[in-house]
Amino acid sequence: MPPSNKANVSPVLRSTADFARHVGLARTTVSRVLNGQPGLKQKTIDRVQRALSETGFTPNAHAVHLKGKRTSTIGICMEDLATPPVVQKLATLQRVMRARGLSSLIEVFNPGSGRDVVRHFLSMRVEAVVFIGHFLREEIEARIAELIAHGTPHLVIDHFGLKNANTVSLDRGAGMEAVIEHLFDLGHRRFGLLGISKGPASKIDRLSGLHSALRARKLDFDACTISLDHLHERQNDFEYGRKLAGSFAAQPDRPSAFVGLNDAIAIGAVRGFQDAGLKVPRDLSITGFNNQEICHMTSPTLTTVDQNIDTTIAAAAEVVLEQLGKPLRLKPIIKTITPQLVLGESTGPAR
Amino acid sequence: MPPSNKANVSPVLRSTADFARHVGLARTTVSRVLNGQPGLKQKTIDRVQRALSETGFTPNAHAVHLKGKRTSTIGICMEDLATPPVVQKLATLQRVMRARGLSSLIEVFNPGSGRDVVRHFLSMRVEAVVFIGHFLREEIEARIAELIAHGTPHLVIDHFGLKNANTVSLDRGAGMEAVIEHLFDLGHRRFGLLGISKGPASKIDRLSGLHSALRARKLDFDACTISLDHLHERQNDFEYGRKLAGSFAAQPDRPSAFVGLNDAIAIGAVRGFQDAGLKVPRDLSITGFNNQEICHMTSPTLTTVDQNIDTTIAAAAEVVLEQLGKPLRLKPIIKTITPQLVLGESTGPAR
DNA sequence: AACCTCTACGGACACGTGTCCGCGTCAAGT
DNA sequence: ACTTGACGCGGACACGTGTCCGTAGAGGTT
Numbered sequence: 001m002p003p004s005n006k007a008n009v010s011p012v013l014r015s016t017a018d019f020a021r022h023v024g025l026a027r028t029t030v031s032r033v034l035n036g037q038p039g040l041k042q043k044t045i046d047r048v049q050r051a052l053s054e055t056g057f058t059p060n061a062h063a064v065h066l067k068g069k070r071t072s073t074i075g076i077c078m079e080d081l082a083t084p085p086v087v088q089k090l091a092t093l094q095r096v097m098r099a100r101g102l103s104s105l106i107e108v109f110n111p112g113s114g115r116d117v118v119r120h121f122l123s124m125r126v127e128a129v130v131f132i133g134h135f136l137r138e139e140i141e142a143r144i145a146e147l148i149a150h151g152t153p154h155l156v157i158d159h160f161g162l163k164n165a166n167t168v169s170l171d172r173g174a175g176m177e178a179v180i181e182h183l184f185d186l187g188h189r190r191f192g193l194l195g196i197s198k199g200p201a202s203k204i205d206r207l208s209g210l211h212s213a214l215r216a217r218k219l220d221f222d223a224c225t226i227s228l229d230h231l232h233e234r235q236n237d238f239e240y241g242r243k244l245a246g247s248f249a250a251q252p253d254r255p256s257a258f259v260g261l262n263d264a265i266a267i268g269a270v271r272g273f274q275d276a277g278l279k280v281p282r283d284l285s286i287t288g289f290n291n292q293e294i295c296h297m298t299s300p301t302l303t304t305v306d307q308n309i310d311t312t313i314a315a316a317a318e319v320v321l322e323q324l325g326k327p328l329r330l331k332p333i334i335k336t337i338t339p340q341l342v343l344g345e346s347t348g349p350a351r
Numbered sequence: 352m353p354p355s356n357k358a359n360v361s362p363v364l365r366s367t368a369d370f371a372r373h374v375g376l377a378r379t380t381v382s383r384v385l386n387g388q389p390g391l392k393q394k395t396i397d398r399v400q401r402a403l404s405e406t407g408f409t410p411n412a413h414a415v416h417l418k419g420k421r422t423s424t425i426g427i428c429m430e431d432l433a434t435p436p437v438v439q440k441l442a443t444l445q446r447v448m449r450a451r452g453l454s455s456l457i458e459v460f461n462p463g464s465g466r467d468v469v470r471h472f473l474s475m476r477v478e479a480v481v482f483i484g485h486f487l488r489e490e491i492e493a494r495i496a497e498l499i500a501h502g503t504p505h506l507v508i509d510h511f512g513l514k515n516a517n518t519v520s521l522d523r524g525a526g527m528e529a530v531i532e533h534l535f536d537l538g539h540r541r542f543g544l545l546g547i548s549k550g551p552a553s554k555i556d557r558l559s560g561l562h563s564a565l566r567a568r569k570l571d572f573d574a575c576t577i578s579l580d581h582l583h584e585r586q587n588d589f590e591y592g593r594k595l596a597g598s599f600a601a602q603p604d605r606p607s608a609f610v611g612l613n614d615a616i617a618i619g620a621v622r623g624f625q626d627a628g629l630k631v632p633r634d635l636s637i638t639g640f641n642n643q644e645i646c647h648m649t650s651p652t653l654t655t656v657d658q659n660i661d662t663t664i665a666a667a668a669e670v671v672l673e674q675l676g677k678p679l680r681l682k683p684i685i686k687t688i689t690p691q692l693v694l695g696e697s698t699g700p701a702r
Numbered sequence: 703a704a705c706c707t708c709t710a711c712g713g714a715c716a717c718g719t720g721t722c723c724g725c726g727t728c729a730a731g732t
Numbered sequence: 733a734c735t736t737g738a739c740g741c742g743g744a745c746a747c748g749t750g751t752c753c754g755t756a757g758a759g760g761t762t
Contacts, residue, residue, distance in 0.1 A: 703762100704761105704762085705760100705761080705762080706759100706760085706761075706762095707758105707759090707760080707761095708757105708758085708759080708760095709756100709757090709758085709759100710755105710756090710757085710758095711754105711755080711756075711757090712753105712754095712755090712756105713752105713753090713754090713755100714751100714752085714753090714754105715750105715751090715752085716749100716750090716751095717748105717749085717750095718747105719746100719747085720745105720746090720747095721744100721745090721746095722743105722744085722745085723742105723743090723744090724741105724742100724743090725740105725741080725742090725743100726739105726740090726741075726742105727738105727739085727740080727741095728737105728738090728739090728740100729736105729737095729738085729739105730735105730736085730737085730738095731734105731735085731736080731737095732733100732734085732735075732736095
């Protein structure tokens with residue numbers, strides 16, 4: 001008696017045809033219900049809906065997309081998932097896109113695998129590709145050219161200065177200006193750089209921000225900043241900051257304020273100076289960058305710079321959404337986000 | 352002259368037919384090359400390969416999968432992306448799966464949206480679904496039942512004790528036993544619990560580990576552990592740990608060792624005790640859980656428990672890969688991972 | 703010149719879906 | 733009883749792909 005165990009052992013419904021048979025309707029009728037077409041009795045609609053939630057049947061997305069419906073998927077390409085800021089960006093972007101009905105296909109772009117990643121996105125016919133992080137310049141530019149050739153919109157978050165690329169980037173220079181302003185107001189005139197190496201600076205880099213902030217206060221960059229970047233045993237940022245602090249502590253004429261590349265280096269430096277018997281901020285001031293949670297969990301808490309990630313991602317989402325479905329723009333879109341100083345206990349008046 | 356600008360303005364190739372026309376071969380021939388079928392002249396193969404890398408053409412994955420080829424995609428369902436351990440698990444799993452040729456479709460399972468997430472995975476015909484994190488029990492059990500009904504394999508990482516679910520979980524009880532053993536050997540006999548509330552314990556919970564560790568050392572659980580969990584103003588773990596430490600510090604007869612639920616609580620507690628003028632580990636010992644990077648960046652560094660995430664994910668990947676393509680197993684697979692004590696500076700001999 | 707082998711061609715079908723369209727059915731209205 | 737309208741049915745096609753198969757042309761051998 002086949003009908004008897006029909007109730008307990010329901011077969012796996014793999015197609016609309018299967019499902020329609022199960023409901024007792026024609027495939028086309030079911031399809032009409034699923035796509036909200038008019039001309040159907042309410043009773044029929046209810047019948048399908050109920051069976052739908054009972055069986056959990058879902059139309060094959062591949063067939064649907066093949067028929068021409070949007071894939072409603074974007075590709076997100078990550079440099080890595082190692083640091084909190086990029087993870088936070090990913091999480092926020094994913095949430096914003098989901099709220100707009102877009103799924104995220106996420107891949108990590110190992111050096112050299114970029115081609116495969118982008119090919120995979122293209123084969124999935126994603127509606128846009130977002131890159132988060134900092135990549136090899138030639139590689140990412142080649143990938144973007146490929147995307148453009150395929151008519152697929154793209155956006156790069158946090159890799160400024162790429163050719164022909166739509167970018168949303170944090171103005172780290174402005175962040176540095178805010179840091180210098182804060183330290184200057186506290187009376188500091190000489191600054192140690194932790195993990196920030198002197199060299200050529202592009203438009204919104206930390207260094208250019210340092211330069212302009214010092215210039216605006218009639219200070220000479222080379223005279224009032226010191227970088228001990230010769231120690232290239234940089235394993236991880238915390239240890240590196242600690243070692244740098246050790247070297248600085250041994251110097252007779254050291255600066256009164258230290259500007260860290262990121263929070264880990266700054267926190268390592270705090271520790272390094274403490275190990276050398278110095279007190280922060282009594283003897284010297286230290287700043288970080290990124291405003292990670294950890295900044296509020298150390299003694300002293302860290303003065304740092306917040307990336308305004310929500311603003312960044314909102315801007316990014318806007319750029320992506322605005323491009324969807326339209327022909328590709330000719331001129332690249334470039335947006336800049338201004339970060340924000342966050343005061344902690346690690347900065348104080350110069351002695 | 353149409354052929355003249357053929358070189359600079361190449362049209363977007365959207366199908367194998369387009370591509371074949373572009374190469375000057377039959378669609379079927381191109382398809383044969385793409386799928387590595389025999390009976391083709393090397394010269395022809397090379398011609399297609401070259402055009403392939405020049406144009407960057409990719410077959411429509413949806414059509415390919417529709418034809419019956421594997422989707423080679425797994426769904427990963429995250430509780431959130433807020434804490435480092437889950438992010439690390441995600442990153443590792445994604446990497447391992449990619450190395451096996453599997454893409455990851457990642458979604459965040461907001462309470463209530465679980466149904467949609469799983470439906471989406473099913474509509475994409477993923478080959479398996481992995482849950483990472485801790486969910487509402489009824490909700491995740493309902494989702495798993497749905498997956499089973501659809502014949503799709505699943506795995507839950509870090510949510511122990513679910514009915515009919517394949518799980519890989521950390522044996523937090525064993526972690527607690529290691530912690531107690533370490534503290535006991537240092538001479539501690541009374542323990543303060545930070546964020547760990549007394550109550551019913553299931554098999555591999557922290558509490559059951561505490562119980563058995565104390566029992567093995569002939570100590571009475573209720574007599575030698577104190578929990579101040581009445582302060583339910585738990586905003587974030589760090590502040591909560593700090594407040595708990597403040598309350599404990601005010602007690603005349605406080606324990607000599609404190610066991611934290613996680614690293615953030617423990618680090619907050621360190622800070623709280625320091626604020627009260629106590630020294631760690633001179634006056635008291637503190638342990639965390641998770642071995643986040645931050646543990647090595649505080650003063651003192653934290654004694655904690657490592658989750659052995661690589662081992663966890665390796666086991667998870669094995670379970671998933673073993674299930675792919677086969678009919679569903681009847682008996683749930685349950686694996687347990689043993690964590691590992693990591694010594695820091697925050698624990699020392701009892702006074 | 704006749705024959706054979708190698709290889710590309712191109713028609714055909716299936717996969718699961720959305721959509722169009724003509725046809726049948728059934729109930730309500732006249 | 734007849735007309736009419738509402739509504740479900742089922743055939744057909746297209747989407748892009750993989751694969752089978754019969755055919756044809758090119759090139760080499762006898």
